[in-house]
Amino acid sequence: MTTRVPTGETPFRLTFGIEAVISVEVGMTNIWIKVYEEQRNHQELNNNLDLIDEVRDEEMKRMEKYKGAMARDYNKKVKVRRFNIGDLVLRKVSQATKDSSQGKLGPAWEGPYQLIHHSKEGSYYLKTLDDQELSRPWNIEHLKRYY
Known part of the structure; x- marks a missing residue:
């Protein structure tokens, strides 16, 4: 899955606390498949779920920073105009x-x-x-x- 610019994380990770393994990767030989142990996997999943609130807090900070940068860029281009009565x-x-x-x-x-x-x-x-x-x-x- 693709990471989003404002958060720097994938929506799947923010929801479930882990990175998604797509079905194409399951059949391929890679490090995630080779070192898979079910007991350790469940323990790591529980650890990730315990830490998901901290990950979300970090993402909220990152998103606020991103919004601030977007607002600054937009405000640089805005030209203030005023008219006087009678114009x-x-x-x-x-x-x-x-x-x-x-x-x-x-x-x-x-x-x-x-x-x-x-x-x-x-x-x-x-x-x-x-x-x-x-x-x-x-x-x-x-x-x-x-x-």
């Missing part, structure tokens, strides 16, 4: 607002719109240049500055 922005055309008659060659952005206020970080209320307010806020992910 003009374009809004991304969504499937709901897209004109189906234009097909894929239709505009990807619509507007311009003016920012009225924001309710929380990255969420902005818009109005058209005719002073018609849009009913819901828009995420900054769907907006870009209009020059």
